[in-house]
Amino acid sequence: MNPADAAGAVTEVSIMSMFWNAHLVVKIVMIGLLSSSVWCWAIIINKTMLFAKTRKAMDRFEQVFWSGQSLEELYQTSSQKPTIGMASCFVAAMREWKRSFQNVGASFMGLHARLEKVLDVSIAREVEKLESGLLVLATVASTAPFVGLFGTVWGIMSSFRSIAASKNTSLAVIAPGLAEALFATAIGLFAAIPALVFFNNLQGMVARFQARMESFADEFSSILSRQIDQHVGGERDRAA
């Protein structure tokens, strides 16, 4: 932008004029930062809702699980609908268990190890589902200030070039250029700050969910292994 042109309308520095007067690079930076901010907030909203839902589902599932209901029954009701969190772990483990028992000649050797694996995998899948998108937040939080700074530096650079060209160093002439350049940093910070805050927050929640699921998986696998041992002992008795 040419400061000399802007000198006439110095007093009018609205957001729109700041955007339209900016250099193309600065414009791109601004648009990118703004869209990344939109993206971040979308992720934040979605994740917050997802985590709330997950927590509710987990609470309900644990309640049902420890209520003394038969696992078979629970599996029947759970496998009908899409599951999240612990329920999906449970369903995956039960499915593996059932598969081992469906064909009669199946050995119980290694069943416990398989269940453990299945539980691990399902937990990993669940965690991945919860964590998806958080990386975007982390990226935006760390890079948005730099991108904004890049826009600012570029804007200041071009505005200084204009000063050199017009040989006019009046502050009224420089000010609009600097303002629009700094606007890029402002947008960068605007995107980065909530991204960073919510990334830490959501990351902590994910870690808590993961710990909860792992403890559930441990308990569940211990229950299953007890069942297996009983089964094996019963068969041995029958065989004996």
Place this chain on the structure above:
Amino acid sequence: MKLKLSEPGYVVSGGVHLLALLMLIVTFTKPEQFDPMQETVPIETISDSDFNKVMQGDKSASAVRPEALPKVDKVDPSPEATPTPPTPDAQKTVPTPPPPPAPEPVTQEQPPTPPTPPPPPVAETQPTPPAPTPPTPPSRPAPAPAPVVPTPPERVDADAEPVQAKPLPPEPPRPPERVAEAKPTPPVKPHPTPKPPKVVPKPDQLAKLLDQEPADQPAEKPVPKAPTKMARTPAPPTAAQTDEQSHTFDLTDISRLLSHDAPAQKAATGREQSKLASLGSATAHADRMAPSLWGQLDGLMEEQYRQCWSYLGLSPGQKYVPQIRVTYDESGGLASDPVLVNPPSDPTLRNLAESALRAVRRCNPLRIPSQYAPYYDEWKGRVLRFDPQEMAG
């Protein structure tokens, strides 16, 4: 990415951002303006002496000249070679013109010349007046009183007049001379305007004129002055003539009635003509009192106060010099009551202090020569020391 009802994040986020942008655009349209800052004004301080050195410039002058020039009306025919100052940057002193003349002396000076001469010189002078007014005599046989002057023969006299008048041409130097004579004493300026003459006559010219003066004055002064005056101005001198003139007042002749005297205020002369005094100059300042002048002034004042002071001797052990702060006005009188600066702690010394104050009051109009008038600002306030030992010695 597909928009799902379970994940409304994108829609909500986009909407909220749009809202925020709109609010920004609305609230940011009018940037708050700063209060206009008061501009700082550079302040320069000038001391009292700086102020006294300031010269009055000509208001109508348009530019500040590099060097201060006094106003000069015409070029001095005999310019004096003045050495150029060795350092162009050094501040030059410009002589202060004498102060504006007091009005009273003028009135004293002017009238006396016409009235005094009349009785004796009437006879001599009477021929002259008709010369300028030839048409009058025929019209009127005898103007009323005219004790001495028969009108008709004046024609002859008028003819003779030129003969008498002839010696006059060589004399023209006189009127200027008169003015020049008068010049050294500033009050003589008949011009009542406060404008001081811009050029002080040069000392050597003055000396010349003063030499001439004694020779001319005693014999010629009363006489030649009158003729020259009358030859040119028919109006004033004797009662008879004035009477006559009043009857013969003629508008066409008005140029004769006007004064043909050389203007009393002489054109200021200088090396080059300049109609305007300089507006001011960065390289010049007004004249200052020379140390020798200070010494003379001190001597003058000491002498006068010595006469006024009747002091009482001090007993040997005592040491006290009363100091009195005095403010003079321009004529040398006291401008304010004298103040004892160091009142004595010893009551016996009070007499001495009182005597000093009395002396100052007694010498009230101090006689200060007019040459000190331009430096009034420098000597107007003084602290006088009345040292009894010095006075005794």
